[in-house]
Amino acid sequence: MNTDALKSKYEKLWRDTCEKVHAIHVDPLERKWIAISLLVIALLVTIITIDALFHGINPPSKVETIDSASLHLNKEFAEENLGVQVDDKGNITIRMVAGRYSFFPKHIDVPAETKLTFRWVSMDVLHGVHIPMTNMSTMIVPGYVAEVTTTFPKPGEYPILCNEYCGLGHNHMWSNISVIAKEDWKSPLKTPATGDKQ
Numbered sequence: 554m555n556t557d558a559l560k561s562k563y564e565k566l567w568r569d570t571c572e573k574v575h576a577i578h579v580d581p582l583e584r585k586w587i588a589i590s591l592l593v594i595a596l597l598v599t600i601i602t603i604d605a606l607f608h609g610i611n612p613p614s615k616v617e618t619i620d621s622a623s624l625h626l627n628k629e630f631a632e633e634n635l636g637v638q639v640d641d642k643g644n645i646t647i648r649m650v651a652g653r654y655s656f657f658p659k660h661i662d663v664p665a666e667t668k669l670t671f672r673w674v675s676m677d678v679l680h681g682v683h684i685p686m687t688n689m690s691t692m693i694v695p696g697y698v699a700e701v702t703t704t705f706p707k708p709g710e711y712p713i714l715c716n717e718y719c720g721l722g723h724n725h726m727w728s729n730i731s732v733i734a735k736e737d738w739k740s741p742l743k744t745p746a747t748g749d750k751q
């Protein structure tokens with residue numbers, strides 16, 4: 554009985570609202586522009602959804618914490634573990650540390666057209682990393698691990714830029730990655746650096 558009363562009350566409210574909305578005069582030109590803006594919004598939402606579902610372009614959402622003050626004592630981000638590593642299944646992981654004012658290691662070689670998992674940490678303050686022409690763009694928040702998966706479609710030199718203001722040297726905080734053709738790239742673990750110079 555009570556629910557019926559509530560129901561009819563809301564039905565009346567809905568009808569009144571509809572009547573009021575219909576009573577508003579909207580100029581035909583304005584109506585067109587409303588339709589165009591709704592279409593633009595629908596288009597953008599569709600693009601974002603397709604990118605998220607099919608191209609793997611997502612904000613990093615996995616919250617993984619780390620003690621920034623003791624990165625050098627941390628097993629994963631100790632100096633000798635930084636850079637490119639390949640596990641037995643062939644998955645490539647790149648671990649990099651951002652600190653005022655550089656990315657470490659200073660230079661890495663990665664293969665093109667291959668899925669790469671980057672794991673970034675900061676040793677001091679908030680940094681960001683942006684690699685133009687790729688989906689690599691993330692904040693590197695001290696205390697957290699930022700993980701981004703990407704693929705470089707074409708070989709070449711790619712800049713790594715810091716895109717969060719981190720101090721007076723912020724504009725000089727950049728580094729670069731050499732992306733090498735898939736067939737020319739050598740896994741760092743399987744090929745020792747000795748005796749390979751030409």
Ligand code: CUA
Nearest residue numbers: 715717719723
């Ligand atoms: Cu690091 Cu700006």
